[in-house]
Amino acid sequence: MFLGEFTHAIDDKGRLTIPAKFREQLTAGAVITRGFEKHLLIYTREAFARLTARVRTLTPTDPDHRALLRQQFSGASEVTPDKQGRILIPQFLRDYAGLDGECVLVGVGDFIEVWNRAGWQSQLETINDPVLNARRFAALNLGSDAPST
Numbered sequence: 001m002f003l004g005e006f007t008h009a010i011d012d013k014g015r016l017t018i019p020a021k022f023r024e025q026l027t028a029g030a031v032i033t034r035g036f037e038k039h040l041l042i043y044t045r046e047a048f049a050r051l052t053a054r055v056r057t058l059t060p061t062d063p064d065h066r067a068l069l070r071q072q073f074s075g076a077s078e079v080t081p082d083k084q085g086r087i088l089i090p091q092f093l094r095d096y097a098g099l100d101g102e103c104v105l106v107g108v109g110d111f112i113e114v115w116n117r118a119g120w121q122s123q124l125e126t127i128n129d130p131v132l133n134a135r136r137f138a139a140l141n142l143g144s145d146a147p148s149t
Contacts (some may be wrong), residue, residue: 002110009100022107055073070118075092
């Protein structure tokens with residue numbers, strides 16, 4: 001599971017250092033692709049295979065399904081960390097996400113998000129909003145009346 005927030009810089013060759021806490025999960029390689037909000041997503045090969053299996057159940061006759069297929073697969077690129085734990089991010093993906101210099105890598109359970117600094121700051125404003133969070137967490141039933149095991 002990928003957890004935490006880390007800041008690393010992309011070098012002038014387009015290489016991004018993967019945080020040490022994430023590297024072991026990516027030693028067999030990974031897939032990087034476009035995210036939904038001008039960021040990138042990094043999946044383990046296994047997680048991307050699970051995503052692929054789910055996407056294959058979508059019908060290509062639906063225009064939204066075709067758009068999703070294009071969004072996920074046309075931008076996908078296989079990457080393998082080098083001995084220093086860096087991955088090479090293709091130029092078209094760096095352009096898409098506005099990655100140049102400092103990046104924020106965020107563990108989101110089954111995948112890693114890669115944001116430019118400004119994009120992540122904008123996300124923090126949304127995810128740290130107490131009114132929105134009260135509404136978001138209401139569905140989880142975090143009360144003490146939940147049955148114990």
